[in-house]
Every structure is written in C-alpha cells, then in structure tokens.
Amino acid sequence: MAENTAPKGKKLGLTSILLLGINGIIGSGIFLLPNKAYAEVGVSSVLVILVGAILVISLALCYAEASSKFNQNGASYVYAKAAFGDLVGFEVGFYTWVVGVLGWAGEIAALLLAIQSVYPPLQDKVTYNITAIAICFFLAIINYFGLNFSKIFNTLSSLGKLIPLVLFVIIGVFFMHYNNFTPFIPPLDNTADIYGTDFGAAFAVIFYAYLGFEFLPIAAGNMENPQKNLPKAIITVVLFCAAFYTLITLVCIGILGPDLAKTSVPVASATGLILGKAGYDFITLGTIISIAGICWSYSFNTPIVAAALADNGFLPKIVSKKSKHNTPGYAILMTALVVAFLVTTGGFLFLAAVNVVAAFVEYIPTALSIPFLRKKKDLPNNYKIPFGPVIPIFAVIVSVVMLSQAGAKTIIYGLSGLIVGAIIYYAYGKKNIELKDKEDNTPNNDEKKVQ
Template sequence: MDIFRTQKMSSVLNHIGENEKTLSILDLTLMSIGSVIGTGVMVLTGIVAATEAGPSVAISFVIGAIAAMVIVLCYSELSSNIPSSGGSYTFTYVTLGEILAYVSGLCIVIAYLLSMATVASGWGAYLTSFLDVFNIYLPKAITAIPSQGGFVNLPAMFSVVMILFIISAGTKDSKKFNNAMVITKIVVIFIFLLVGVFYVKKTNYEPFLPYGTSGVFTGAASVFFAYCGFDATASAAPYVKNPKKALPIGLISSLAVCAAIYVGVSLVLTGITSYKNLNVPDALSYTLKLVGRSNVSMIVSLGTIIGILAVIFASNFATSQIMSTMSRDGLLPKVFSKKNKKDVPIVSLWSVGLVGAVLAGFCNLKDLANFASIAFLLVYGMVSISVIVFRKKYPDIKRSFKTPLVPFVPILGAGCCLFLMFNLKLNTWIVFIIVLCFILISYFLYGKKHSIIKENDTLKEAKKDEQN
C-alpha cells in the first residue's frame, strides 16, 4: 500500500554547511537538559503530588525515568545513524512508512506545542511570585486564564514571543543564550535542594501513598511529560559537529542528570509541607516562603524565570525543524519550509510559536500537560518499534551506537509507553482520539496527494511509459 511507502535513508540526511555545524557534545547535553528540566520539576511536581500521587510522586518519577531510559536507548541508535532535523518523524518515515510518519510528526508538533504552552504558564506564575517580593502586583485580569478568574495570561504569552525572536537569530547565536539559561536553571534547583533539605519533616511523608499504588502509576503517566525532550535533541542532529558520538552521550547523560534532580526535588518539596498544599504553579518558591526563606524564594523565582525559558526554546526549535522537514517532503504546505538568512525555518517557527502563545494565555496547564504526555507516548512507542525494523532494513550499516538487547529493549520501550498511556484519564483519551482522527483525515486530504515520494514514483512511471 502506498500509504506505507518509506523514505530511503540517503534522501533524508540534511546537507548543512560546515559553518552551521556549531553544536558540541556539551552544547547538545545542555540543550537536552534544557528541553527536559522545566515545568516538570518546577510546576508539575507539586500539582501531581497534590492531586494524584502524594509524597510517592518521587516513585512516579523513578518509574517515568525507567521508561524514558529504555526509549532513549532506542533514540540514541536512530538519531546517531539518521541525523535529520525531522527527529521522530524521519525515523518512522524511514522504517514504518508514510502514514505513521505523518501521525508521528504532527503528534510531536502538537505535543511540543502544548508543552511550550504549559511551560509558559508556569513561567508566568514564577514571574508573578518574583514581583510579589517587591510588592509589585500585576492585575489578575492579565496574569490568569479565564477559568482562574482572569482574562488572559500576558506574561506567559510574552515569554513565548521573546524566545521566537531569539531563535530567529540563528543556531550559532541562540545556543549561547540557551546554554546560559540551562546553567542558571540547574544552579537554582541546587540552591532549592541545599536550603530546602533542612526544613524537611518526616511527618509530611505520612501517608506516603495517599492515593494508593494506582496514584503512583497515574502520577508516573503525568510526570512522564517531565522527561519529554528527546526529539528536541534529535532534531538538532544536523547542526552537531560529531552526531554519531555526541547524540548518544547527550541523550543518555542528560536523562541521568534529570532523573536525579526530579527525585531529589520531589522528596524535598513534599518533605517541607503537606502534599495537599502543593497544588500551585510555583511550588519551589511557594514552599520556601512557607518556611520563612523569602530571600531564597526570590532567588529561586528569578533563576526559574530565566531557566524555564530554555524549555520554551527547545520546544519551538524542535517543532519548527520537524514542520520544515515535513514541508520539504510535501506532507505539509511548502510555505512551512521557508527559511530566513540564518537558515531558520521562520514560517514554521512563528506559526507554531504564536499558536502556543495563545494557548498559554488562555488554557489550563494540567489539561495541556496530560494531552502532551499521551501524544509523546504514542510517538515514543513507534520510535521504539522503529529500531527493530531499522536493524532488519539496514543490517550492514556501521553503527556507532547500538541499542542493547534488540528486540527486547525496543519491545519493552513500546510496552512502557502503552502502559503509561492506559494510566491516563478517560477525558485525555477522548480528546486524543478526536485529534488523531483529524490528523488522519488531513493526511488523506493533503499529505498523501502531495508527498514528494509519490511525485517521484509518478515521474519514474512516466519515464518508463515513454521508454516503452
């Protein structure tokens, strides 16, 4: 069937000039940490603890880390051998076929779009908390979404637009800004841990599983969102100096760092105060205020304001690259592959960014995060299976990194994704299925008809007819 036609690996590799290959192993690792650590630890940790897992949210993070590590092992092999800006979309196109690649590409775009909006919402909350220290109180009408009694969250929208301008300046210039944001974020988290650990009370861990074991797994499905960021790293592959070495190191090392930080923060956060008090979007600074450390809370808020921007950066970077690649393949309108003088897919960048800004200004943070999780999980499951197909389809490629224990590890990765998906709530599934139907409809109405592969096949058939 032509809907399962695949791309040849040689046709998807990006031809980037050597002057544009500016990302080192450190740059890539920081980008990966920057795309992962953000709202997951600074916002969602408290909300998931309060509503789903209690203090056992630390276990939820461990479960999420195990699932993420299995998937990262699959990503490492594919991204190091298929260094394309399409990320998951390209991996599935080369292995599983066009229709699944189309679904994968748009699911990742939607997931990062919602991730960006979620992160921007958290950024707005931390900005408000920081200004409160100086007795500067912004009107609720412009700092809260309609469902929370406001009109629009303008700070959240501003954060997205600011990052769009930074990325528009090009990879070489924007990476310096991104590295600074990531380092600031890590420093802030360590300040919180070093100060907060002295205010931990064992009584706050009782009961440790207030929502039972089902709450732990539901929490794991929600906080898995906190580990999503692999595609942002994979999408940067064409701009990496040594992708075969840098990508596996960047992906695996960044996940290990992130998992340790998540577990540490969740234990300190739920140890400082009862989990019931943590249903707030600025949990880290909030708990420090509770114990009378307003001065440290101010530092954490300021650092978080700077650091969280790295996630918005990574989300916008990944979505613009993926949409541009899909456009070049004919699956999206050609306008989305248009680039500026700095080789930035400017139309894709601003189209997705502005939609994300609107969502951040008007929509509920938790609902966005849950939907992003299920979209990411579907794509990661497909990428895991892609490794098995890739091994069979290209057995003779010299691989700098090989996913261990194939096919066991990829099957385990896909199984983890399915397990976490089925632990998400019914309303999340209903919305996801509706969106999935629209994606499939758009493929048959546009993507299938305009596919470059289809056009090439048609030209080949026409030449054969002429020769005959």
C-alpha cells in the same frame, strides 16, 4: 528530509547539545508537580519519580539507537517513516509538531502563572493575552536570527535554572526531617489503592516533568557529528534529570512533610521555610528562568519539525524555505501563530494533560521501530541497545499502561490530531510524495541521452 545544512562553525557541539537537552526537560514540572504526586501517594511519590525515570530511560535508549542511524532533522518522524512508511511517518511527524506546539503554549502559560505571583496585573485576561503573545513572538524572533544568538540564550537559561535547584538541594539536605519519610510503605489496607489507581494517577502527573527529551534529535542537522554525539547526549541528559528530580523530591518531602500536599509551589515553599522570603523569591526567580528556558527549547525545535515535513512534501514547500540566517522563517512564523492561539485559549493544566497523551503518539512508534530499523542493512549500527528487543518491548508496554491512566476526555483531545493528520496526508501529502518519488526515479537528461 534535510540533512546537515548549518555551516560547520555554527553547529552545536556536545556541550551545547547537553544544555539543550537539559533546557528541554527541566521546566515547570519539577518546580510545580512534586506536590501533586505527594498528594496521591505520600512518601511513595519518590517511587513515582523512579518508575517514571525507568520508563523515560527505556524510551531514551530507543531514541539513542534510532538517532545513531541518521544525521537528519526530524527525530521520531524520520525513524517511523523509515520503519513503517509514509503514512505512519507523517502522523508521527505531525504529532512531533503538535507536541511541540502544546509544550510551547503550555510552558508560556506556566511562565505567566509563575510571574503572576510577583506581578498581579497579569491576572487581568487582556494583559495576560498580550504578554503571552509578546513572549511567543520574542522567542520566535530569537530563533529566526539563528544559532549564534540561540546558543547564548540556551547557555544562560540552562545555568539560570540549574544554579537555584543545585543550591536548593545542597542547602536543603541539612534541614530535612527524616521522620517525614515514615512510613515509607503505607498501612496494608491502603496499599491496594496507593500502588494501584493512586499510583497511576501520580505517575501520569509527574511524567509531564520528563517530557522534552524526544526533541533533542530533531535538530540533528544542526549538530556536529550527530550519529556519535546524540546517543551520548540523550542518555546523559535523561540520567541526569532522573537523579536530579529524585533529589529535589526527597528534599521537598524532608523539609515540608505532609505540608507538601498543600502548596502549589513546593520548591519555593520549602526554600522559604528555611531561608525566609529572600529564599522564596530566589527560587521563584529560578522557576521563571527555568520555564523560560524550556519555552525557548520548544520554540527552537518545533518549527524544525514543520520544515522537515515540508522538505518531504507533506506540507507546502514554502514552510521549509530558509531565511538569510539559515533558519526556517515561515515554519517559525506558522508555529508561533498556532502557539499564540493556544496559549490565549487554554490553561496550563489542560495543555499539560493533553501534551502527555500526545507525546505517546511519538514514543510508541519510535520504540516499535527499533526491530525494523535493525533489519535495514543500509543503515549504520553506531549504537545498539543491549538485551535485544527486551527494552523496546518494555517501553511500549509501560507506555500503553501509562496512556491508559489519562481520563477519557484528555485521551480524546490528545489523539484527535490523528484524524487531522490523516486528512492532511490524504488531501495533500500522499499525492506530493508519490510525485516526488516518481521524479526521484526518473532518469535525468544525461541518462536519457545515453539511452
């Protein structure tokens, strides 16, 4: 696995890491999904946001502890490989790339859906596909030219999404109708459904809004002091997003009430109700900027995963070859080509649903790795989750329950990559890893002479 290779002056500091994390999480989900949760469980959708936050925080704590032990690119792949060996490590690493590809493609699809509301010609399939491919490769080019350009783009897109949402919360709180929150607890005869299957369905939908935090440690090698900064950044970003999502959901319910279930763009609709068309257009612009930001985040992180796998012999070495800008050019190109294919063949809802299922292939092994990594004496203990194994076990149990809420078809699509990963591992990666390990254990020429 490649270690810190970026020149010191070009590495991401804590502020840039925080913005990268916010960019990686806040995207189409919070702009487009509060209505879906409200349609399932009504006012109790606020609880869905909070329960989702509890799960994400528990997973984020696992990532924070694991990331504090390594300064390498790769995130979940690095942790799973160290804890469970090459096969599990490769499957998790391969799925980190799969999740990134699905996320990048899904967010481009969401971006085009948002743009369609102000530019109807995008509804034409040919125009849609050409634009999707152009956006994909534009982002790939940005990342090819390195961190300096990426830092500027990251900062601008983060601020561009936060300003409209912050203004929405600050202004919207004065237009809330508090009777829209009653009854908070539904009548007794409906409680079983609402806090059973309906709650699970809402949970599965809204959890998509939290995806992305796991990508922060992937670029650890491009960060200043990652073993210290990453745990702080992961926890801070997740807590911020959880609080922010709760406020946005409360304001949407307070302004729209039951009408929240009837709109496909809840934040824009709520703003339009109180500020008219100008407000609606302003939030629509913020939606577009927000989704563009998370597209960029996926485009930045996902090729790094492919390069990390190649560094360890699981993929051809050329995939990890650096360009003159110190970026993995071939990995960027390979990833962009797959994303372009997916975004022109699959819609947003399909890609989002499969993405949620695939994400748990990363989450569960990472949480399970914590007890095993703690036993390795050669790894530092820069950060340790409190309460022993309680939080990792909780994260695993809730993740399994969460995964079970997806439909059978979605689960099959989401987990089918495990078979593809196993084929790649046994056909190519296993042999290369054994050869690499053999070379690493072979005495060099100087040692042979001494012998």
